Amino acid sequence: MRGLAEPPSRPHRRAVSAILATADEPFRNRVLERLLAAGYDDLEVAELPAALADLLRESKQTLVIVGGTWPDPQAFLRVAVNAGALPLVLLDASALEAEGEALAMGACAALQSDIPASSLAAALAAVDAGLIVLEPSARALLLSANRDRFAPTPANSVAEPSTPAADTPAPSPRKGRPLTSREREILSLVASGTSNKGIARVLSVSANTVKFHLAAVFDKLNAATRAEAVAEAIRRGELSL
């Protein structure tokens, strides 16, 4: 009856099923609870990477949810990627590096493990449709990648055959870039001997915002201390003397 009542053009909602790959029971229960709340009841569980490999070989399910603390989620992620599945990684802490690492390893989504059930369902559907899903906080990851790509600095626009020393960190994409007017304003106050809180008061922003701007300033000017930052900004004609 229902089938007749629905217009035939409307695609039948595909039963998006998934494999939950982890042996971490508290984590598994949390995620299962949310998936069930979101209407997913066709779920498989793989407790070991080898079991996941077997499941992926015999089933058509391609969505794999990876997370928890044991076994190492990276092992599951590798298996899923190698099998051509679509892995979603649920992270316990909001660490940009972890999100970046998961994406670099081939994850289709990197999300918080406490994501609401409705968002998790949306993420599964999106990944199933071939999209990449990220937390809003991961925007910075994309932007930094974009900066590299679309606004190359002289340092990374030249294809250098040089072999960088193993202990030299990769040059920051911010190095050598001009300061923004806000950054100049803040650095000028630093030069006048104002504390971070003092600067925050003057500009009516939070001390954390000041620190955030200063971190960018230090990065751009390749400075480790306030004195170095001030001296370098003067040398570059960014700060008046």
Add this chain to the structure above:
Amino acid sequence: MAANSLLKQYSDERAALVQNAVPKAAAIILGRRRVFSGIRWRDDLIITAAEAIGGAEHLDIRFDSDELEANVVATDLTTDIAILRVGSSATAPSAATPSAAVPSTPAPLLRVGETIAVVGHTLRGPTAIWGTVQLAGPAWSSRRGGKIDQRLELDVGFDPSFEGAAVIDTSGNIVAMAVPGPYHRVLGIPTATIETVVAKVDQFGHLPKPYLGIRLQPLWLDDDTRSKLGRKARGIAAVGGIDAGSPAEQAHIELGDLLLTLDGQPAESVNDMARRIASATPGQTIVLEVLRGGKPLTINVQIGERPRH
């Protein structure tokens, strides 16, 4: 036995000198982890290293068994001196505070090879290390433009907890503050330099930073132009920006002016200009010779104070 008693005497005397200086040492606590040293300069004032405190405004201080809060009154990045005030929350002390502690006779200069001790403080108690004055040079100007009364490099087993600690001589006088320098050197910032900064803070209630209001860019001169201008330096500083309402604007310095000399001495580079302006005093008038439209021009500018609003 005589040797033993001499050794004991030597050790006792060293310990006594340090003991004497211990009441002047304070531990300074920044955040949860960083602890470094400070010198209890006067009842209410503590001196420490400006680099160590970063952008902090309040710090916890510990000495004896007291733990107090101190406010950062002034930081001088050019000399690496920071002044903290203990107790009252007033960030702006009354300008009437007498600078009674300034000694009438200048401290004698340290000599190379002299024995010194660095007396600091950690959370576990006072600390001391003995060492030698490795280098005692004339007055110098730091890379940031700070006028420092004597170049002192110390040979001591330094660690970061001694940053900002008191350096005492064998008479037990505080002669300097120990700070880390480039190339793992340990520098002494002489007492006279600290007195100068403290006196300024006593006078103004804060540390006025000299300010002209010009942004400079280096230009590179070819050999012909250089010989025409009679300049040795390859570079010359060009005015690339003038702050509105600044002393430079009031003195009619113009965009594109090339700085030839400052007070009769050649202005070698942007760095050189920055150093010399930083070592000037607000209120002081300097004479700039600039090249404008190919013609030299002399401009008097009264150095102002960098805005703090």
